[in-house]
Amino acid sequence: MSETHLTGAEIVLRALRDQGVEVIFGYPGGAVLPIYDAIFRQNAIRHILVRHEQAAVHAAEGYARSTGKVGVVLVTSGPGATNAVTGLTDALLDSIPIVCLTGQVPTHLIGNDAFQECDTTGITRPCTKHNYLVKDVNQLARIVHEAFHVARSGRPGPVVIDLPKDIQFADGVYVGPEHVQHKTYRPQTKPDRAKVEQAVEMIARAKRPIFYTGGGVINSGPRASALLTELVRLTGYPVTNTLMGLGAYPASDRQFLGMLGMHGTYEANLAMHGCDVMVAIGSRFDDRVTGRLNAFSPGSAKIHVDIDPSSINKSVRVDLPIVGDCEAFLEMALEIWRERKPRIDKDALAAWWRQIEEWRAKRCLSYEKTDRVIKPQYALERLREHIRGKDAYISTEVGQHQMWAAQFLPFEEPNRWLTSGGLGTMGYGLPAAIGAQIAHPNALCIDVAGEASILMNIQEMSTALQYRLPVKVFILNNQWMGMVRQWQELLHGERYSESYSEALPDFVKLAEAFGGVGLRATKTSELDDVIRTMIETPRPVIADICVDQKENCFPMIPGGKAHNEILLGPSETLGEATPEEGMVLV
């Protein structure tokens, strides 16, 4: 092969192009100026200028989650890198493939407390899947290709490449991705067939089975979701999704029990508690899912399929661990099932479904229907009706509105639900919606927000305006940090410490100040018009939906409680005193 000599900055752009990158989310600064110069002199890759580096990462996450591609971020040294840390941690916890390039002071100044210097690789080591400090321009191309391999292989995650400014100027040799192979990193993706056979046998023999699937199915690609749907339908078994896994199975299907966990449905949580065989696929037994560990699904045999061996037996001991990619597992399991045509216990399954239908009949998501005030659940039900059948992507911030969105919005397909699950990052939703809108220019991208969360990255309205992105911000405005207020009400003796949103901006005027469109609904009668106008307006819109200030999010499994101690509504209280151990749990 003939050697190609380029500057470090050109190598970066060339490597990104060869990796199929179409868009970078970033913010310039002194230590990345050579790369910005290289961006200026090419047309293959589009740069989206955000207004804060945290938002650059969240936008890249929204892009990655809605497309399945790697999201790319470019920020400067020092504050550029530290501002990106929240986004990187978010991507790590939710397993989102990100490559983040950070500028660094020139190599001879590293360690000198130079202007805008920070120990980026040191700071980001615990919040990335891997990171690199490039000290030799001839290693640069290899490192960029490796970074993409690491970010997207196995359990995906964020990778940081720290690039000193002198390396960006230096001349070096470019190598294409076809010449780069990582020395060690080859995660196991193909599951052990004998174990899958054993799993099929366990699944077939179950009397009270449940599929419990998570973000791993989404990350495995849309085919994994299709295979999951096939397997679930073939068996006739019930299925529940985690917050990260919504959309892997069509929400409207009869076999779908809704989301499980702290604010999951009654039927999903009780089915998890009472099942005899649990099939966990790409889910990680998060504390928000399990509730009190020693009371978690006590009588079940557990199968756990995960691409990350460290997720298996981390908090819950399982009976059959299977390391592998969800798609590969599902494909193999389906093939074995079809081959063996196992006879399932139809009577037991019918009895199990009768039990589930009894739980379902509690209608755990019901709420007070009233014209007096807009109930947040009602606002989302109306939104659901208006987006039905549309090409829609939903992102959220973090809090009550997020849980209500997970409960009330219909996710029929994977990759359409963008929410910060693991880290719970307020300020995630607007930049994520921007990232999704960049990837899907003609789709309807809605950030379901709270009035407190949205203020954490509200500056991104400018980004939306600059690129004419018609993102919609649907604020369920209850003037409280709702989830904080709810916990204070239920667990801290109604002492509402610092959770009231004083001095809120006028969101209609705020939208207009940014150059967007502001709408407001204060009465149920105004709601449909506002939603319709929001959807029909081909510009960035903030819809300020003034909802009931006191509404709480139910069902709820309080901290330290088991699935079968789930509270259905305000009429059910926690009992006399709040259990101390529940209060200390987050």
Add this chain to the structure above:
Amino acid sequence: MDTTIERHTIAVLVDNEPGVLARVIGLFSGRGYNIESLTVAEVERDRGLSRITIVTSGTPMIIEQIKAQLSRLVPVHKVRDLTEEGPHIERELALVKVAGMGDKRIEALRIADIFKAVVLDATLSSFVFELTGTSDDLDRFIELMRQLGLVELSRTGAVAMSRGSEGL
């Protein structure tokens, strides 16, 4: 669930690149695992490989997690639990400085002889002993030296290897 605390010696083969030790140590501190001792040195120059030996303790579930988490680090080639995989040898080296005169000095030298410690440095009022052995051997020797004028102690932490013809 098994809650007995077990002590395990784990050998880890890693790329000898900047930050690799910080990754391993950060993993232990970040997830609240114990490190009883940790040693590291390059073992294969041409392939740029270092070997880390970690002595750690925890419940069986924690030990399993530690191994899975270590294996997940990108620059890690191999993780072997020597305690679990069968008989293995562990050795540690200590430098022990003892100061004193008269009977205590003579007693220190006599005990050093029993333990087969080597005198690396001697003055009229002090010795520096080198002792190699299992960590328990070293503990016993050091305990005796405490009563005979121990003034300084330096230990390497354990290195370990499986018995038999198999390599790591």
